[in-house]
Amino acid sequence: MHTETVTRNLDKMDDLDFSAWNGADWTGLFSQLHTNDVLVEVHGYPPTHGIGEHIEHMKKIVHVAGEVPQIKTHPIKFGEGDWTCAVGEFEVGSRMVTVAKWVDGAIAEEYIWM
Numbered sequence: 001m002h003t004e005t006v007t008r009n010l011d012k013m014d015d016l017d018f019s020a021w022n023g024a025d026w027t028g029l030f031s032q033l034h035t036n037d038v039l040v041e042v043h044g045y046p047p048t049h050g051i052g053e054h055i056e057h058m059k060k061i062v063h064v065a066g067e068v069p070q071i072k073t074h075p076i077k078f079g080e081g082d083w084t085c086a087v088g089e090f091e092v093g094s095r096m097v098t099v100a101k102w103v104d105g106a107i108a109e110e111y112i113w114m
Contacts (some may be wrong), residue, residue: 006079009102013086016107017071017098024068026055035108043113054110061114071096 002010012033020030031051040054041047042061048054062068069090076087082103088096094114101109 002079003081005082005102006084008105009082009084009100010077010079010086012102012105013077013084013098013100014074017074017086017088021058022068022070024062026059030055030058033106034110035103035106038107038110040110040112043111069094 015029016033019025020028020033023029034051034054036051037049038051038054039047039049040057042057045057048057069092071088072091073089074086075089076085078085082101083099084102085097085099088098090096097113099111100107
């Protein structure tokens with residue numbers, strides 16, 4: 001059973017992936033859903049510190065891909081306390097797992113496996 005906080009944060013994860021990521025809204029909703037000092041670890045890459053570094057790293061990943069890979073669904077998502085986990089399925093069939101720690105409605109720590 002999800003608490004109100006977990007449900008709210010999972011809804012924000014939907015907004016993050018389906019609106020901010022898919023729309024490459026880096027300085028709008030994407031920034032709003034992360035703390036200014038967010039720590040992000042994407043498996044296989046050095047960690048980033050701060051929303052600016054995180055955005056630049058995501059732009060590099062998108063540049064290598066040639067376009068923003070579109071996330072179509074979160075078939076698995078759950079959480080406990082301030083933590084959430086969501087599996088994102090891309091249109092091309094690959095998956096991404098994001099584990100996030102939320103503080104005051106924004107991601108303060110994020111761990112991503114692509």
